[in-house]
Amino acid sequence: MKFIKALTLILLTVCFTNCTIKESIVFSEDGSGSYLLNYDMTEFMSKMKSEMGGGSSSSGDKVMDTTIVFKDIMEKFKDSVAALPEEKRLAMEAVKDMYMKMNMNEAAGVFDFGIGMNFKSIADLKDMGEKIKKVQSLNAQKDQVDAMKGSPLGKFMSPENNGFSYDYSETSFSRTTTLPADWDSSKFDLDENSESDKDKEFMEYFENASYIVEYTFPKKIKSYSIDNAELSNGDKTITYKVSWLDFVKNPKVLDVNLTFANE
Numbered sequence: 001m002k003f004i005k006a007l008t009l010i011l012l013t014v015c016f017t018n019c020t021i022k023e024s025i026v027f028s029e030d031g032s033g034s035y036l037l038n039y040d041m042t043e044f045m046s047k048m049k050s051e052m053g054g055g056s057s058s059s060g061d062k063v064m065d066t067t068i069v070f071k072d073i074m075e076k077f078k079d080s081v082a083a084l085p086e087e088k089r090l091a092m093e094a095v096k097d098m099y100m101k102m103n104m105n106e107a108a109g110v111f112d113f114g115i116g117m118n119f120k121s122i123a124d125l126k127d128m129g130e131k132i133k134k135v136q137s138l139n140a141q142k143d144q145v146d147a148m149k150g151s152p153l154g155k156f157m158s159p160e161n162n163g164f165s166y167d168y169s170e171t172s173f174s175r176t177t178t179l180p181a182d183w184d185s186s187k188f189d190l191d192e193n194s195e196s197d198k199d200k201e202f203m204e205y206f207e208n209a210s211y212i213v214e215y216t217f218p219k220k221i222k223s224y225s226i227d228n229a230e231l232s233n234g235d236k237t238i239t240y241k242v243s244w245l246d247f248v249k250n251p252k253v254l255d256v257n258l259t260f261a262n263e
Contacts (some may be wrong), residue, residue, distance in 0.1 A: 098135065165250070173215065
């Protein structure tokens, strides 16, 4: 099934490259809106072309700009979906209301990939963390990914055992992360005195990666709990950024509580 093969390649790339991740939500007056988790791997593309000696000829450069709606794929390839292993078939069923967008231009050194959903209410985002994991579970090379988790690179892959949820009302909004009781951030540490070139290489690989959060509301934001956040769009949009390494060690750094102005 071409769709599954393409998804496998993209998800492996996301797992094993440094990038900027942006989580964005835009709310409408009626509580509906759009959610997008976007991976910008332009820096990786640039580094890859440089390491390969300047890139390929223009005739061989790939260009892709497309949006894949899971519901449409499930209908078009329903026989193939039905033949998938139960785990992957159930994963596709769980994310049928979501979409995946890809934009790649090798000549321009552009590559970004996003997972999104248009929602009717905040209730649709209740299990968004789980839905993202379901999309990632579609990876046909899961054994290879699992094997990497014991390596230095595996330490810096996105944490899988935490969940996050949103709460939205007329007066406030919050993003809350739930960590397992046995969460130990020290497991992500590398020995500062390590002479391992591989350890140092992986640390350098991810040290410039970041996670950006941007939420837009129909009301002005009165107060917020993030120190380095910025307001824009008439104080209706809040944006903040954390380093990827800080996020991996403590996913709660993305949590925020905010209140709206009484207009």
